[in-house]
Every structure is written in structure tokens, then in C-alpha cells.
Amino acid sequence: MEFSFHNTMLYAGLLTLLYFVLSVRIIRLRWRDKVGIGTGESKDLKAAVRIHGNFSEYVPLSLLLLFLIEASGGPTELVHALGAALFIARIAHAIGLTKTVGTSAPRAIGVLLTFVVLLTQAGYMVGFSVGRLIGG
Secondary structure, three states: OOOOOHHHHHHHHHHHHHHHHHHHHHHHHHHHHOOOOOOOOOHHHHHHHHHHHHHHHHHHHHHHHHHHHHHOOOOHHHHHHHHHHHHHHHHHHHHHHHHOOOOOHHHHHHHHHHHHHHHHHHHHHHHHHHHHHHHO
16 A cells, blocks of 8 residues: 655645744844844744744644544545644734734634644544544
């Protein structure tokens, strides 16, 4: 049996490009605000570092789960829906937190959509695994 993971690869690639953009943004803010380590007194840099950190906390697990769903033969439509939703969620979160460190609609959408993706992935995987255990 030949496995193809091109759907997960698409979203891994898109999310990597987004991660790169977030990283470059931090570098530019460090230059602008002359901060070598940490965030200094720069509110913009603090927000950018947090956006980057939040991305680093949620995206790897979600990509792993996306890969496992695709590897288990999960529906292509589900893989695309989850991958696209995660990409949109991370963009929304970055936009929202860039605009204000307080609450904002884009930030709330980003957080909510990220959680929906993770919970859907967990539900699919638990359901799939339980089905295999029960069904043989």
C-alpha cells in the first residue's frame, strides 16, 4: 500500500510560511526597538513574541494530528477542512493580537477556530481508534 500525505504537506507548507512571516516580524521589531534578548519595553515586540509562541504551542500538535488522520485514511475533505481552518485561525489570531493585546474579534475567532480544529481532530482519532478496538 502506497501512502501519500500531500494534503497534510500543503498545510504544513502554508503554516511554515506563516511561521516564517511571524519570525521575520520579530526580527524587524528587534532591530527597530534595539532589543537583542527578551522584549525590553516594546509592546509591539511583546505581542509579536506571544503570537509566535502561541503558534509554536498549537500548530505542531495540530499538524501531527492532521497527518495521523490522513495516514489513517481519513476523508480528504476532512483533512482539507481542518488544515484550512487551522491556517485561517492562525492568521486571525495574529491579526487580532497585533491590533490589540486585549480582546478582539479576530483574536477570538483565531482561538475558537484553533480549539474547534483540535477538538475535531481528537474526536476523530478517538472515534477511529475505539472503532478499530471494538470492530477488530
